Amino acid sequence: xxxxxxxxxxxxxxxxxxxxxxxxxxxxxxxxxxxxxxxxxxxxxxxxxxxxxxxxxxxxxxxxxxxxxxxxxxxxxxxxxxxxxxxxxxxxxxxxxxxxxxxxxxxxxxxxxxxxxxxxxxxxxxxxxxxxxxxxxxxxxxxxxxxxxxxxxxxxxxxxxxxxxxxxxxxxxxxxxxxxxxxxxxxxxxxxxxxxxxxxxxxxxxxxxxxxxxxxxxxxxxxxxxxxxxxxxxxxxxxxxxxxxxxxxxxxxxxxxxxxxxxxxxxxxxxxxxxxxxxxxxxxxxxxxxxxxxxxxxxxxxxxxxxxxxxxxxxxxxxxxxxxxxxxxxxxxxxxxxxxxxxxxx
Ligand SMILES: Cc1cc2nc3c(=O)[nH]c(=O)nc-3n(C[C@H](O)[C@H](O)[C@H](O)COP(=O)(O)OP(=O)(O)OC[C@H]3O[C@@H](n4cnc5c(N)ncnc54)[C@H](O)[C@@H]3O)c2cc1C
Numbered sequence: 001x002x003x004x005x006x007x008x009x010x011x012x013x014x015x016x017x018x019x020x021x022x023x024x025x026x027x028x029x030x031x032x033x034x035x036x037x038x039x040x041x042x043x044x045x046x047x048x049x050x051x052x053x054x055x056x057x058x059x060x061x062x063x064x065x066x067x068x069x070x071x072x073x074x075x076x077x078x079x080x081x082x083x084x085x086x087x088x089x090x091x092x093x094x095x096x097x098x099x100x101x102x103x104x105x106x107x108x109x110x111x112x113x114x115x116x117x118x119x120x121x122x123x124x125x126x127x128x129x130x131x132x133x134x135x136x137x138x139x140x141x142x143x144x145x146x147x148x149x150x151x152x153x154x155x156x157x158x159x160x161x162x163x164x165x166x167x168x169x170x171x172x173x174x175x176x177x178x179x180x181x182x183x184x185x186x187x188x189x190x191x192x193x194x195x196x197x198x199x200x201x202x203x204x205x206x207x208x209x210x211x212x213x214x215x216x217x218x219x220x221x222x223x224x225x226x227x228x229x230x231x232x233x234x235x236x237x238x239x240x241x242x243x244x245x246x247x248x249x250x251x252x253x254x255x256x257x258x259x260x261x262x263x264x265x266x267x268x269x270x271x272x273x274x275x276x277x278x279x280x281x282x283x284x285x286x287x288x289x290x291x292x293x294x295x296x297x298x299x300x301x302x303x304x305x306x307x308x309x310x311x312x313x314x315x316x317x318x319x320x321x322x323x324x325x326x327x328x329x330x331x332x333x334x335x336x337x338x339x340x341x342x343x344x345x346x
Contacts, residue, residue: 016149020058023146024065028072040066040078041145043126045118046152047084048092049248052101054151055082056250059110080110081143083128084152085117090248090256092210097256100265104250116141121148154211156197167191172199172208181238183223192227194219203241215241247273252297 020042027039042062044055059080066075082089082105088098089105089112102112116128125144133139156175164171169185170178176199179185183192183200195216201208209215218241226236245259247269255269264272274294281287296302 019147020061021065024070024073028070036073037077038144039146040073042147043081043083043143043145044149044151045083046150047082047086047089048151049090049246051082051151052089052105052248052250054149055080055110056105059108060251063109081113082110083113083116083118085115087114093246093256093258094263097258097263097265101248101250101256104254108251160197182226183219192223194223209241214244218242247276249273
């Protein structure tokens, strides 16, 4: 994963943490009970792995800090709601893993709002519409929360559309570039597209590969080897994606994992998740630091201090590749005449 991307993710994670803790701080100072409740409420949209992980860790962070650092607040008023249109969270995983994740989250106080799709979001509230509401329940529900997190999907880079405009290649409904079996685009063997930006459907079941790190890394490696092989007039064997499985960490010492049919949840799932993370960590120093931190948290139950860093909205303008590309694609503004020079010329 490129360093620039990962650092953007770290900044966004920092921003979520800053907003949550700032909301709790404001809640502690406000005398209005309704406003307090609002400030202690969080909605996470999307019950996939990212949404479940986010809801679990926000819930853990809030409850931990309410117990230790915001003692004026009533922890029972803290509310984390996870919204998903499906009938269960983690729909891409086996039902028993979904059930394990749901049980963990609800037992820790997270409310699951299932079967409802978000219709609109504005600052402080969102509206969820239910397709088949249970008898006696409303078709819509408005959820009010100071913090709303979106984890219901990302859009691919603007580059896909740019490429389609310039070369006539096809993009799918989501904006991903449809590629050939060697990741080139139709009529342009010299252009290859890999990772989240491509839609690669040359699979056994014809379904495009998921937008995840594993396929992206394997695609990149395959194309690099294919380009090298081409230099000597050869080609690589056809690309085959090896699916190692999927995991989601729902809370401290709790994860669900489906590793090629081997399904585990709870502490054992967390152990596998932790081992996989340590194995993929780029440097031994990082590995050791992370392991020490984890062991400390497990042994003492303590988290790092709850410093609120940064000024409000400092990360909102974080530039990511898409924004850079959009800005580059935008027409240059017309140069404005300089009034003083005009006056001087007159
Ligand atoms: C919150 C979140 C959690 C995730 N969790 C997981 C997970 O647990 N497991 C998993 O397997 N996958 C996960 N994913 C998905 C995974 O991160 C992606 O599938 C993977 O990063 C795709 O790799 P990529 O190289 O195609 O794109 P990216 O990693 O997005 O890299 C693209 C890079 O190109 C840069 N770029 C864009 N436009 C331009 C331009 N015009 N010029 C120059 N550079 C440009 C971007 O800034 C970026 O650095 C997660 C994604 C998100 C958003």
